[in-house]
Amino acid sequence: MKLRADQTGDRGLPMPLWLQGVLESVQAAVISALAVLAPIIAVWATAGFQNGQPDVLARLAGQSWLLVHGVPLKLVGVGQDAAATGASGILSLVPLGLTLIPFLLAWRAGRRLARASYTDQLWQALLGSWAVYSVFGAATAFVCRTPDVVINLWHAMLFPLIPFALGMIIGARREAGSWSRLIGVDAVDWISRTSQHSRWAGSYLASAAKAGVVGVLVALSLSAVLLAVDLFIHWNLVVTVYEALDAGVVGGAALTIAQLGYLPNLVVFALSWTSGAGFAMGAGSQVGPLATAVGPLPSVPVLAAIPAGGLEFGFVALMVPVLAGVLAGWWFLREGENHFDEWLSIKIRARWFTASASTLVLGLLAGLAAGLLAMGAAFLARGSAGLGRLTDIGPDPLWTGVWVAAEVGIGVVIGYAAGPWLERGQTVPEHNAQLVH
Known part of the structure; x- marks a missing residue:
């Protein structure tokens, strides 16, 4: 894994790896959010929602984004009977097909970061990327939680990292060609001994x-x-x-x-x-x-x-x-x-x-x-x-x-x-x- 010219800031000074990891995670978060938001906007445009206020739709999109990443949502008083009794339930059925969107975006980001990193420096880009993605999940949960939809902030911080970090590691491994080049440990030499x-x-x-x-x-x-x-x-x-x-x-x-x-x-x-x-x-x-x-x-x-x-x-x-x-x-x-x-x-x-x-x-x-x-x-x-x-x-x-x-x-x-x-x-x-x- 060697630094490429197309991943430098101004032809002389390379972009810091942690910053490139941040940009990759922001890009993945925004694209996956838009993929979730698009069908909601389409339904809203045809008057498919009883409450079509922009803030309501934005919270619905954020909650859907969290569910796609595996974050369970606690529903309080959903439905007439539940509303009358104050009953609650957990929405945790994750659409794995949509989870592939952040996974594939992370896979692409992992390959790009691996091309920009030396063997013993990839961790800088990965940690920077994961930290920002975790903050993005927590911020989404904080903004999108309502009295009817309760979201655990710790879950929102950690659960989105599972598909994102997994996709990034697999993508980096695919670009590096071997785990030894990825983590700097010569596994072949260890096995030969x-x-x-x-x-x-x-x-x-x-x-x-x-x-x-x-x-x-x-x-x-x-x-x-x-x-x-x-x-x-x-x-x-x-x-x-x-x-x-x-x-x-x-x-x-x-x-x-x-x-x-x-x-x-x-x-x-x-x-x-x-x-x-x-x-x-x-x-x-x-x-x-x-x-x-x-x-x-x-x-x-x-x-x-x-x-x-x-x-x-x-x-x-x-x-x-x-x-x-x-x-x-x-x-x-x-x-x-x-x-x-x-x-x-x-x-x-x-x-x-x-x-x-x-x-x-x-x-x-x-x-x-x-x-x-x-x-x-x-x-x-x-x-x-x-x-x-x-x-x-x-x-x-x-x-x-x-x-x-x-x-x-x-x-x-x-x-x-x-x-x-x-x-x-x-x-x-x-x-x-x-x-x-």
């Missing part, structure tokens, strides 16, 4: 974890396909809800944008559904492949596509994570990093035992990695709408992780064992077949 057995163990565990990642990504992709098929099958019900709302062209477009913002959440819901863990659409409800029991749902078009009652062949959906695990096991075979199997073959001469044991261990490790990832995705996708029964929406993280771990793990065992047959005579990477001597 470890024993050969340590390096083999590290590469084996890393590949097993990658197999779990492959399994989850494939399962999410297949779940997204199932979600698209479900929306296509129930398209008439979705259109009926749109027509009943009669929101107009602009209102319908804003509603569609909001639903697209929750599209990643819905994909995670679909993953939990295919795993058998299911998901909730309100307290006491359950949506799963074998049965669905939900109460009255809000008039959101996409919710009309939720399958009602029991599905005759719903159990077939349980094969989705297993199939994803099969592909992950095949991927691991082609990766050729099963050093545990090689070590075990040297210690124990019974090949039938070593092959079975190493494959089961691989399924356990890959399934564990997949389960942890699925658990994290479920935790991010779930939340509360803060209204009535809708205080529990989304999959249960623990059970989603357990089911995905078991199914992907089983699939990995099958995929790795059937790998030679799947290859159909193709040459497996040479180092996959070599034993350690």
Whole structure:
């Protein structure tokens, strides 16, 4: 990472890194705020709000910006019954699709800051950027909180840093090309000084974890396909809800944008559904492949596509994570990093035992990695709408992780064992077949 001429102040004096970090964070905050404000202005222009005062719209935009960044909002006295009783609820269902906006802006900023920094100086730009973004979140919360919407200032300071800092670090890593260049530590030299057995163990565990990642990504992709098929099958019900709302062209477009913002959440819901863990659409409800029991749902078009009652062949959906695990096991075979199997073959001469044991261990490790990832995705996708029964929406993280771990793990065992047959005579990477001597 070396300083470029296009990142200097006046052709001679470079811009201080902390100042460049400040400018990048201000730019990201403003652009993401405008992205949230645009549909609100469009709805206001068509008289879509009962109270269209500029200060009310500005506070609504600020509250939406905070929610996009994961900041929970406490709603006090929302709705007629709640207003009469003084009840409150937490709005914490984050639209992960819209969260990608600040994440991608931070990813771009991280790359720019990495190009402008030397290896041991990047921290100056990052700290300056994060400090300003945190202040921006706190200021937004302070200005936009109302008696009806209570916002914790500490949450507003810290929560927006999660997608922003993560995107910036990933972007800087992408530009630097390696973690050693990014943080100034020569990881390659450190690894070279470890024993050969340590390096083999590290590469084996890393590949097993990658197999779990492959399994989850494939399962999410297949779940997204199932979600698209479900929306296509129930398209008439979705259109009926749109027509009943009669929101107009602009209102319908804003509603569609909001639903697209929750599209990643819905994909995670679909993953939990295919795993058998299911998901909730309100307290006491359950949506799963074998049965669905939900109460009255809000008039959101996409919710009309939720399958009602029991599905005759719903159990077939349980094969989705297993199939994803099969592909992950095949991927691991082609990766050729099963050093545990090689070590075990040297210690124990019974090949039938070593092959079975190493494959089961691989399924356990890959399934564990997949389960942890699925658990994290479920935790991010779930939340509360803060209204009535809708205080529990989304999959249960623990059970989603357990089911995905078991199914992907089983699939990995099958995929790795059937790998030679799947290859159909193709040459497996040479180092996959070599034993350690």
